[in-house]
Amino acid sequence: MSRGQHVDKVLSKKARLVRRRREYRVYLPKGYDGQTALPMVMVLHGCRQTHEDIQSITGFDAIADREQFIVVYPFVTSYSGLRSENCWGWWLGRQRKRNKGEVGDLHQIAADVVNDYAIDQSRLHVCGLSAGAAMSVVALTVYSDIWRSGASVAGVPYGESARSVKFSRHVPVQLRPLSMLIRSMERVLVSTPPKLLIIQSTADRQVGVKLAENLRDCWRSAWAFGVYSSTPPDWSVDRQSGNTHNIAWRYEQHSTGSTPVELGYFELDDLPHGWIGGNPGEFSATQGPNVSELIWSFFASS
Numbered sequence: 011m012s013r014g015q016h017v018d019k020v021l022s023k024k025a026r027l028v029r030r031r032r033e034y035r036v037y038l039p040k041g042y043d044g045q046t047a048l049p050m051v052m053v054l055h056g057c058r059q060t061h062e063d064i065q066s067i068t069g070f071d072a073i074a075d076r077e078q079f080i081v082v083y084p085f086v087t088s089y090s091g092l093r094s095e096n097c098w099g100w101w102l103g104r105q106r107k108r109n110k111g112e113v114g115d116l117h118q119i120a121a122d123v124v125n126d127y128a129i130d131q132s133r134l135h136v137c138g139l140s141a142g143a144a145m146s147v148v149a150l151t152v153y154s155d156i157w158r159s160g161a162s163v164a165g166v167p168y169g170e171s172a173r174s175v176k177f178s179r180h181v182p183v184q185l186r187p188l189s190m191l192i193r194s195m196e197r198v199l200v201s202t203p204p205k206l207l208i209i210q211s212t213a214d215r216q217v218g219v220k221l222a223e224n225l226r227d228c229w230r231s232a233w234a235f236g237v238y239s240s241t242p243p244d245w246s247v248d249r250q251s252g253n254t255h256n257i258a259w260r261y262e263q264h265s266t267g268s269t270p271v272e273l274g275y276f277e278l279d280d281l282p283h284g285w286i287g288g289n290p291g292e293f294s295a296t297q298g299p300n301v302s303e304l305i306w307s308f309f310a311s312s
Contacts, residue, residue, distance in 0.1 A: 039078050217283060254299040
């Protein structure tokens with residue numbers, strides 16, 4: 011069976027508002043002819059990964075061939091400050107402000123892809139793993155008027171600090187109060203937050219499940235921004251559970267009234283930190299349900 015093609019590109023530092031030179035890969039699905047506008051999915055790697063690593067373990071290319079969407083894999087490429095190798099600076103103030111730093115560069119990459127290829131601008135989606143998930147949440151928050159929906163695999167809420175994740179056995183985890191996180195998010199939102207799917211393993215020892223719960227609760231709280239003003243929405247929650255390849259999971263679908271799902275919360279047991287149900291590779295937990303399929307299903311219905 012024929013496959014699509016990938017194109018390696020560079021975001022030039024000479025471009026307006028771009029802070030650093032960034033490499034990124036665009037995957038064009040088989041049959042792409044440049045005539046039909048397709049959805050775009052941006053996928054962000056985690057720490058100690060590259061864009062090629064996340065492309066390999068997620069298997070999004072094969073889904074893109076079948077479902078017809080374009081995939082973009084940015085690479086952090088270069089960075090300043092003390093951090094683990096290839097980490098996005100999701101906790102740094104200068105990297106998570108609109109039109110600034112790394113999140114501004116990601117927005118410019120998306121804009122360049124829209125300019126270069128046939129993209130449906132109403133169907134832009136972003137997801138990632140770990141630090142990439144955290145930066146996806148940043149992008150969804152500060153560019154809430156640009157992204158249609160997003161997904162976080164072992165991510166953290168907007169406004170959290172680097173102390174919220176376990177990076178050393180000698181340094182205890184410290185979480186910020188939920189009220190502080192909600193205020194941080196609402197200060198930078200320019201519209202209702204996009205739809206979000208949260209995926210988390212309860213056995214993740216690096217990114218604890220409480221971070222996913224706080225992200226869920228932040229999103230529920232901030233979803234009223236610009237829509238219901240001081241009147242909170244009436245949320246309904248549909249719960250499902252199951253077992254896939256001996257991995258137990260639970261799924262919550264959060265909706266307001268008769269509208270489609272605005273927030274999904276997918277929790278699994280027994281799996282370590284990594285992409286779940288992915289292809290073999292570092293930071294990939296091959297057991298359990300294929301979350302790439304789950305993410306695309308969520309995006310397609312948004």
